[in-house]
Amino acid sequence: MPHMRKAILIIVAAAVVISGLGFAAVHFGTVVVPARGGTYVEGIVGSPNYINPILCQFNQVDQDLVSLVFSGLTSTDAQGVVIPDLAERWEISPDGLRYTFHLRPDARWQDGAPVTSTDVAFTIQSIQDPGYQGPSELHNLWSSIQVDTPDAQTVVFTLPEPFAPFLEYTTQRIIPSHILATVSPQQLPTSQFNAQPVGTGPYKIAEVTAHYVTLDANPNYYGPQPHISHIRMQFYADDASLMAAEQRGEVAGLAQVLPEDMAILQKSTRLNVYSAPYAGYTMVFLNLNRPVFQDPAVRKALWEAIDRQGLIDRDLNGQGIVLNGPILPNSWAYDPNLPKITYDPKAAAAALDAAGWVDPNHEGVRSKDGVKLEFTLLTNNDDPVRTKMIDEIAQEWGAIGVRVHTQTIDMTELVRDHLYKRDYDALLYGWDLPAADPDPYPLWHSSQISDTGQNYVGYSDPTSDQLLEQARRTSDRNQRVALYSQFQQRFVDQAPAILLYQPVYTYAVDKQVKGLQITPLQTTGDRFRTVSDWYIATRRVLFTDARAKAQ
Structure with a gap:
């Protein structure tokens, strides 16, 4: 019996020791947590003009800096x-x-x-x-x-x-x-404020040079204090210069990764590559005032005859999302039951036949009532991807009896003299959607056909107008969803433009920078939406302290 009691006492004592060790591990163990400090250097193509939120809309570098400062x-x-x-x-x-x-x-x-x-x-x-x-x-x-x-x-x-x-x-x-x-x-565009702004955001401008801008964490910020003490935006003339800087280790991040660079960066052992849907679409604007585009059957056939997923895979390295309607798939107003426009050149050709667009003399171009299915497709000459795309689209349209002449011109001329003035046949271009609210009114309501409006295709449809007007007048989201669903269906039926894809924005950040979250982007500056959570420096704290702070 004495031996039995002794054994029991030993077991109890051991249990107490083990329990105490467990208590100590929980209460006196340490964990690694983010700390303040460090400098994040990001390379970007371009340079700032106006670090000012009411003047920044024409320059990506300006917009990115504004998102940090204001x-x-x-x-x-x-x-x-x-x-x-x-x-x-x-x-x-x-x-x-x-x-x-x-x-x-x-x-x-x-x-x-x-x-x-x-x-x-x-x-x-x-x-x-x-x-x-x-x-x-x-x-x-x-x-x-x-x-x-x-x-x-x-x-x-x-x-x-x-x-x-x-x-x-x-x-x-x-x-x-x-x-x-x-x-x-x-006078505001010439004000020194545009280079030395004072804002309310998580970072403030500390130094501006021709080659970089340095920002410091803002101690007066009302939100969570950023972990990273300094951000430096370093400027490069073009993508080749930026990629060379990355190879030399000059930067810890790339503001944007182009499709042609994806394969290289995906093999990087130093960088994480992040991709997110971007709020906008690339499409073929059709001038509906041209006789050749006034038949919806023609417009829809042109849409069906383009292998859009093929364009994304071949020319964008997969960095795009095929679109079937004017409201983006990540929007609360998107109708997931919208009919899909699938690549079907045989169906497109049959639809043109049924609508009376034929080529009885085998001349290589269809016609109807003396109007040939022939036009010019424009895009900007500083974008090799778009230049390649219009040639591929022209070939696909040629296969169904549509004769297309491709032309590339300076981007400023394309937008100012052709898109804005409605002086074009068809035009491939990208369009950013400036607001997260899905309201399609600015691009598709007939009141916006005027010179100051953005209905560049000249779409005029009383049914669409009524739906868009009603959706603007009600704040009831369920009603707006129902109205926008009807509009999306009408858009597919009428095909006033040929939507190709929603861009996917890709950027890269050094693996030593932690805490990043990937979210859809309304602007390129939205990649900094959670910048206060990013961190480079770390420190050890007691587990109990970390847990209490998290609660």
Whole structure:
């Protein structure tokens, strides 16, 4: 018995020791967590002109820097849902005409000045000013909206009529009135502010040179403090120079990876390659004023005759998503039951036969009522991928009896003299969608056919107009989904343009940079949406401390 008691005591003592060791492991063990510090160097093609949120729209480098330096009343999450930013909350009147925003009391400019409603009003009034030098569509959007500031923390927007997408336009980033109040909109493009801006975002400009811009973490930022202390954006003249810099180890990230470079970078042991859908589409604009494109049967046959997945695989290294309608697949308004436009040249040829477009004399081109199915397809000559694509498309259309002449010209001339002036037959080009709200009105409503509108194809369809108008007037998302579903179906039936693909944006970041999250991109700057979570430096802390902080 004494031996039995002794054995039991030994077992109990061992259990206590083991339990104590377990307790110590939990309470006194350490884990690695992100720490503040480090510098992230990203290479990008181009250089900044205006680090200013109301002038940055024409330059990707500007837009990327603005996304780090400035913020708006609201922002959008990865699903395109509007969320608070400088505004902590808002109310919308029952009639949908008044939007009241309440600013965060802790928001500060990077020079320490408080953010007030005066800054918001100043920003919008600068855009509304007739002398505004930024995009006309931004001016047109805000021109009829009244801005009131009942107190320093409150901003009220009054709309002339209900406009369901308006909330998302409050993501417009704000500029400081206390710095720019004496600068007129006409003078703003020449202001030193564009090179040495003061914003409200997670990073602030520290140094600007011809070759790079250095940003420091903003200690006045109202959101989570970034882990990475410094970001340097390094500028290169072209993609070849950027890739050479990567090979030399000059940069820790590439702002964009082109399809032709994918194979090289996917083999890299130093970089992680990230890809995400980008908000826009590449399409063939069809000038519906041309007799050859006034028959929907012709337009739909042209759509069916293009091997779009083949174009993506051959020319983009798979970096694209085939589109079947004007609302992007990652949008809440996308109709997943929309009929798919599949590559079927035999069906396309049969549809042309049925519509009376024939080639009885075997001349290689179809005709109907004296109109030949013959036209010119334009694109910009500085994009080798698009140049290759129009030749491939011309061959595919030629196989069904459509004669196509391809032509490439300078991009500025293409857009200014042909697309904007509606002086073209067919034109292959990309189009960015500036807002996460899926509202297709600007591109497809007949009121936008005028010179200042963006309905560049001249699509005029009373049924589509009615659906788009109703969807703009209601804030009920379920109603908008139903209306947009009908519009998408109508679009497929009418085929006013030939949608090819949604781009996939690809960038690369050194594997030593952790905490990145991949989300769909509304702008290229959205790759920094979670930049406060990125980290390079780490430190060890007690497990219990890390767990308490996580809770």
